[in-house]
Amino acid sequence: MLSPILYAIDNFDVSKGTTVKFYYTGEQVFASRLTIKDNETLKTVYQEKVVSMQLYHPVAAEFTSEKMVNGKTYVATLTVFDKNDNESPVSNSVLFTCYSTPIFKFSNVNDGDIISDASYPFKLSYSQKENIALSQYIVTLYDYGHNQVWSSGAIYNDASLSVTIGGLTDNANYYVRATGNTAANIEVDTGYIGFSVNIVNPNTFLVLSLENVADESSVKVTTNIVIVEGRSEGNISYIDNAAVDMRNGGKVIFDDGFSLKKNTFTIGGIWRNIEDYSTFLEISNGVDSIKLTWNKGNFGDGEVYYAELTANTKINSSFTLTYIIQSNHITLASTDSCVLIAIQKIDGLFNLNIKDLGEVAFT
Amino acid sequence: MMFFGSGILGYSHSADPTLVNINNSNSVTLENSVCDEIYTSLDIENYNSTTKPEWSSNTIFYAKFHGNLFAGNVEYTLSTLSALRVKRRPMGSYKWITLHELTGIKKVEDVRIEFKDITPLMQEYEYALVPVINNVEGEYTIESIKPDFRGVFIVGQDKIFHTVLNINSCGEILPQRNFASATATPLDSKYPYVFYNGINNYDSGTLAATYAPFDKENCEWDFENACKYRNELKDMLTDGRPKIIKYDDGCGWLVAVVNNSITENANGSKYNVVTSFDWTEIGNLESSNDLYFSGFANCNVEGS
Numbered sequence: 001m002l003s004p005i006l007y008a009i010d011n012f013d014v015s016k017g018t019t020v021k022f023y024y025t026g027e028q029v030f031a032s033r034l035t036i037k038d039n040e041t042l043k044t045v046y047q048e049k050v051v052s053m054q055l056y057h058p059v060a061a062e063f064t065s066e067k068m069v070n071g072k073t074y075v076a077t078l079t080v081f082d083k084n085d086n087e088s089p090v091s092n093s094v095l096f097t098c099y100s101t102p103i104f105k106f107s108n109v110n111d112g113d114i115i116s117d118a119s120y121p122f123k124l125s126y127s128q129k130e131n132i133a134l135s136q137y138i139v140t141l142y143d144y145g146h147n148q149v150w151s152s153g154a155i156y157n158d159a160s161l162s163v164t165i166g167g168l169t170d171n172a173n174y175y176v177r178a179t180g181n182t183a184a185n186i187e188v189d190t191g192y193i194g195f196s197v198n199i200v201n202p203n204t205f206l207v208l209s210l211e212n213v214a215d216e217s218s219v220k221v222t223t224n225i226v227i228v229e230g231r232s233e234g235n236i237s238y239i240d241n242a243a244v245d246m247r248n249g250g251k252v253i254f255d256d257g258f259s260l261k262k263n264t265f266t267i268g269g270i271w272r273n274i275e276d277y278s279t280f281l282e283i284s285n286g287v288d289s290i291k292l293t294w295n296k297g298n299f300g301d302g303e304v305y306y307a308e309l310t311a312n313t314k315i316n317s318s319f320t321l322t323y324i325i326q327s328n329h330i331t332l333a334s335t336d337s338c339v340l341i342a343i344q345k346i347d348g349l350f351n352l353n354i355k356d357l358g359e360v361a362f363t
Numbered sequence: 364m365m366f367f368g369s370g371i372l373g374y375s376h377s378a379d380p381t382l383v384n385i386n387n388s389n390s391v392t393l394e395n396s397v398c399d400e401i402y403t404s405l406d407i408e409n410y411n412s413t414t415k416p417e418w419s420s421n422t423i424f425y426a427k428f429h430g431n432l433f434a435g436n437v438e439y440t441l442s443t444l445s446a447l448r449v450k451r452r453p454m455g456s457y458k459w460i461t462l463h464e465l466t467g468i469k470k471v472e473d474v475r476i477e478f479k480d481i482t483p484l485m486q487e488y489e490y491a492l493v494p495v496i497n498n499v500e501g502e503y504t505i506e507s508i509k510p511d512f513r514g515v516f517i518v519g520q521d522k523i524f525h526t527v528l529n530i531n532s533c534g535e536i537l538p539q540r541n542f543a544s545a546t547a548t549p550l551d552s553k554y555p556y557v558f559y560n561g562i563n564n565y566d567s568g569t570l571a572a573t574y575a576p577f578d579k580e581n582c583e584w585d586f587e588n589a590c591k592y593r594n595e596l597k598d599m600l601t602d603g604r605p606k607i608i609k610y611d612d613g614c615g616w617l618v619a620v621v622n623n624s625i626t627e628n629a630n631g632s633k634y635n636v637v638t639s640f641d642w643t644e645i646g647n648l649e650s651s652n653d654l655y656f657s658g659f660a661n662c663n664v665e666g667s
Binding site for chain 2: 118119166207209212216217222226227229231243244250251256257263264266269270272274275278280281283284286288290311312321323338342345
C-alpha cells in the first residue's frame with residue numbers, strides 16, 4: 001500500500017477539537033488511524049481508528065481536552081486501512097501547536113444596538129491566553145440580507161483595532177462582522193452583529209436645501225448654516241447637560257456670528273433661580289442696551305415676582321433716553337420654579353411677558 | 364386728567380414710554396440665573412413653553428445649553444471647521460461621492476455652499492452635507508430629492524442643451540452594449556470556444572433630435588433662431604470635453620462624441636432639422652474619479 005499524505009494541521013484549541021485532512025492515491029480508504037504524540041516526550045496522547053471512507057479524520061474535543069494541553073506542540077501521523085483492513089505505511093509527520101481560542105469581539109457595538117451617526121468607529125477587542133498576537137483582520141459591513149456592502153480590506157499590525165465605517169443610511173439595518181487571523185494562524189470571527197441606524201439629525205431645517213431645476217435637469221444645492229457659539233466669563237456650570245448655571249458670578253455671552261438687524265425681534269427663554277433684583281439678561285449693540293432685571297414686591301396681594309426691562313438709547317454724548325416697562329406679575333409655585341420670559345420688540349415698543357411653569361425638568 | 368387746575372396727559376397714550384430705537388444688537392449676555400434655553404428670532408413670535416421653536420430663516424440663535432454653548436443650527440465651530448463637503452448617492456446605494464468641497468473657511472460668511480449639481484439622472488438621490496472637523500468627517504446631514512425633468516439633456520461643463528423633439532425618431536435612446544470577446548473554432552470540437560478579453564463593458568449609441576431655443580415666457584419653441592442654437596450645440600459637442608447625456612426615462616451616460624461628424628437632416632422643413640451624432644460611454648456617473656476628471660465635480664475625495 002501507499003503512504004497517505006497528511007495535510008498541515010491548523011493550530012486549534014484543545015477544548016474544541018479539530019478535523020485532520022489527508023490525501024491518499026491508493027485504493028478506496030475504509031478507515032484511518034491518527035496518532036498524536038507530544039513533541040517533547042514523544043508520548044502518545046491520542047490514537048484512534050475512525051471508520052470512514054472520507055479523506056479526513058475528526059478529532060473529538062472530548063479526547064483533545066482530556067489528553068492535550070494548550071500551548072504545547074504535538075506531532076501527528078496517520079495510516080489508512082483498505083477494505084481488507086490492511087494498514088498502510090505511516091504518513092508524513094505534521095507538527096502543530098494547540099492554543100486557547102482568542103477572544104475577538106466588537107467592544108462598542110452589541111447585537112441589536114441602534115447607532116445614531118452616519119459614520120461610526122467600530123472598535124474591536126482581542127485577547128489570547130498564550131499571548132499570540134493578532135496578525136490581521138477584516139471588518140465587513142453587510143446589509144439586512146447579508147449582502148456585503150463594504151469591506152475594510154485586510155488590516156495588518158494595527159494596534160488601534162478600530163475601523164470607522166461611514167455612509168450608513170438612516171433607518172437601515174446592517175450587520176457588521178470582523179474576521180481575522182492570529183500569528184499562530186488561528187482564525188478569529190466576531191460573527192454577524194446586527195445593528196440599525198437612526199441618525200439623530202438636529203439640523204433638519206434649511207441646513208441643506210435641495211431644489212429641482214427642471215429646465216436644466218439639475219439640482220440646486222444650498223446650505224444655510226448658522227454658526228453661533230457663546231463664550232463664558234467667570235464660573236459657569238451645566239445642570240444635567242440641559243441648563244447653564246450662572247449663579248456664582250459667571251456669564252454667558254453671545255457676541256459673535258449674529259446681529260439683530262431688523263427693528264423687530266423676539267427673544268424668549270426659560271430661567272429658574274434668578275437672583276432677586278439682579279440683571280439677568282442684557283442685549284447690546286455696544287452703545288445702546290436692553291437690560292432685564294428680576295424683581296419682587298408686595299403690591300397688596302402678597303409677594304409677587306416681575307421682570308423689568310430698561311432700554312437705554314444714547315442720543316448724544318450727554319443724553320441717554322431711557323424706556324422702562326414691567327412685565328405682568330406672577331407668583332412662583334416654589335423657589336425652583338421655571339419661568340418663561342418672552343420679549344417682543346416691535347419697532348420702538350416692547351412687550352414683556354413672564355409665566356410660571358412650575359418645577360419642570362430641564363429639556 | 365386735571366392736576367393743580369391744569370390739564371395734563373390728556374390723550375389715551377400720553378403716558379406711554381418714549382419710543383427707543385435700538386438696532387443692530389450683536390451681543391446678548393446672561394448672568395445671575397440658571398438658564399434652560401434662549402431663543403432669538405427676527406419674527407414676532409408667540410414664544411411659549413408648549414411649542415418648542417423650530418429653526419427658520421429668521422432664527423438668529425437658539426441655545427439649549429446641552430453641555431455646551433452652541434447656539435447655531437449646527438454643533439461645530441468655525442475654528443474647528445476644515446471644510447464642508449456635499450456628497451451624493453442614489454437612494455439605496457451605499458457609496459457616497461463628493462461633488463463639492465468648500466475649503467479655506469475663515470469667517471462666518473464663508474460657510475455657505477450654493478451650486479447646481481448638473482449630473483443627476485431622473486432617479487431619487489440622497490445628498491449629504493458633511494462638515495470636516497479637524498480633518499475628520501463629522502455628522503452627515505442628509506436630504507433626499509428626485510430630479511424631475513422632461514426630454515433629453517446634453518450637459519457640458521458650462522452649457523446645457525435640451526430638447527423633447529424628434530428624439531431618435533422613436534422617442535427613446537437605445538444604446539448598444541459593447542464588450543470584448545473572441546470566438547475560436549477548433550477542428551476537433553463541434554462547438555467554438557469563446558474568450559473574453561479584457562474588462563471592456565460600455566454603452567454607445569446615436570442621438571438624433573431637433574434642437575431649438577425654448578421661450579419659457581410664451582412656452583413655445585423659437586425655431587427662427589434654431590440654426591444659431593444648433594451651431595452652439597455643435598460647438599459644444601466638438602470641444603473635446605466629456606458630456607453627460609440624460610433622458611427622462613432615468614437613463615444617462617458620461618460620454619464622448621465620436622465618429623468624426625455631426626450630421627443634420629432637414630426632413631422637408633427648415634423647422635424640422637434633426638441633428639445627429641454618435642457617442643460612446645467613457646465613464647461612470649457614480650464615480651468620483653470620472654466626475655472629477657471630466658470636470659463635473661470640483662474635488663475627488665473618494666478616488667473611486
